[in-house]
Amino acid sequence: MKRIAIVGGGISGCFAAIRIKEKHNDYIVDIFEHNDKLLKKIYATGNGKCNFANSEAINNQYNDKFANEIVSSFNYEEIIKYFKSIGVESKNINSLIYPYSESAETVAYFLNKRIKELNINIHLSIEVKDYQNGQLLTDRGTFKYDSLIISVGGKSSPKLGSNGVFWDVLLKHGYEIKKESPSLCPIKTKENTHLVDGLRHKVDVCLYQGKKLIHEESGELLFKKDGLSGMVIFNMSHYINCLDNKKDVTLHIDFAKGKSGDYESLLNPKLAKYLLDNKLDIHNTIFTFKDFYGFDNSQVTSGGVILSNLNKDLSSKKENNIYFIGEVINIDAICGGYNIMWAFSSAEKVAESI
Numbered sequence: 001m002k003r004i005a006i007v008g009g010g011i012s013g014c015f016a017a018i019r020i021k022e023k024h025n026d027y028i029v030d031i032f033e034h035n036d037k038l039l040k041k042i043y044a045t046g047n048g049k050c051n052f053a054n055s056e057a058i059n060n061q062y063n064d065k066f067a068n069e070i071v072s073s074f075n076y077e078e079i080i081k082y083f084k085s086i087g088v089e090s091k092n093i094n095s096l097i098y099p100y101s102e103s104a105e106t107v108a109y110f111l112n113k114r115i116k117e118l119n120i121n122i123h124l125s126i127e128v129k130d131y132q133n134g135q136l137l138t139d140r141g142t143f144k145y146d147s148l149i150i151s152v153g154g155k156s157s158p159k160l161g162s163n164g165v166f167w168d169v170l171l172k173h174g175y176e177i178k179k180e181s182p183s184l185c186p187i188k189t190k191e192n193t194h195l196v197d198g199l200r201h202k203v204d205v206c207l208y209q210g211k212k213l214i215h216e217e218s219g220e221l222l223f224k225k226d227g228l229s230g231m232v233i234f235n236m237s238h239y240i241n242c243l244d245n246k247k248d249v250t251l252h253i254d255f256a257k258g259k260s261g262d263y264e265s266l267l268n269p270k271l272a273k274y275l276l277d278n279k280l281d282i283h284n285t286i287f288t289f290k291d292f293y294g295f296d297n298s299q300v301t302s303g304g305v306i307l308s309n310l311n312k313d314l315s316s317k318k319e320n321n322i323y324f325i326g327e328v329i330n331i332d333a334i335c336g337g338y339n340i341m342w343a344f345s346s347a348e349k350v351a352e353s354i
Contacts (some may be wrong), residue, residue: 005145009033012326013151019351024171050104053097075176154301178345186229241302
């Protein structure tokens with residue numbers, strides 16, 4: 001009888017536990033979570049609506065093409081089918097897949113229900129200190145395992161439990177970790193924006209490094225007192241993180257693509273005044289990247305265990321019977337349900353392999 005220990009009771013950890021137990025009912029599966037409940041972060045997913053998949057083709061949404069094969073093997077249709085089988089109906093809104101209720105609580109409820117039905121062991125408010133020789137070392141003693149799955153997440157939204165503490169344990173075990181950075185977050189700019197703080201406007205954005213176009217996208221821009229926000233900027237933060245360095249990175253904003261006329265006739269009066277007073281081009285206002293907002297303001301973490309440490313089935317090349325899933329791996333994506341799809345599909349991959 002195999003015993004599986006899963007460190008981290010977030011989306012990927014819980015889904016892996018469920019899928020392993022469904023495939024191998026005789027296995028003993030334990031989830032170790034340092035929060036006082038499972039799935040704490042899922043309640044904030046998609047602004048509480050839980051956009052848990054995306055029906056668009058997987059192209060360059062991830063920072064590494066390694067993710068494409070795994071996500072494609074357990075794609076949005078498989079995810080929808082599975083969740084329907086446990087009681088979650090879904091809806092497609094402009095390619096974004098939501099629970100029909102548009103409530104993250106629905107997804108959390110049915111995942112927790114399935115965990116209970118399968119008699120998966122839950123250890124809450126427990127700190128895992130280390131692991132060695134088939135034993136998990138915690139602040140409540142040691143627990144034996146045959147296989148260990150590490151799904152501790154990153155450092156984003158620390159108030160929801162992602163603190164990155166376990167990454168130090170992984171470094172001690174010899175894993176190479178790409179330096180972590182906030183992603184899907186607002187960015188700070190060298191230019192002063194406090195006079196238009198809080199204003200929103202639909203824009204076209206082109207991201208450049210030097211003269212090289214990195215990415216372009218349309219969406220709603222939100223000004224902050226020292227930078228820019230909004231989903232289109234969150235996606236730009238992902239592509240900035242994909243760069244080898246952050247030098248000479250600029251965002252070129254078109255506030256009125258294809259339109260001509262007075263600034264005042266096309267823009268919010270305060271925004272028009274800001275552009276005119278600063279002699280900025282309505283079709284090519286340039287903001288210079290300075291920094292990201294911190295992990296408190298980010299949805300995902302860029303960085304993590306680098307892929308060269310792992311086999312294609314997400315098992316460790318360095319240690320036997322150790323697996324990695326979810327955000328702890330150096331895989332992240334743009335907004336739109338792609339990161340949670342990685343959580344599900346990486347969990348499914350390990351459930352098949354273990």
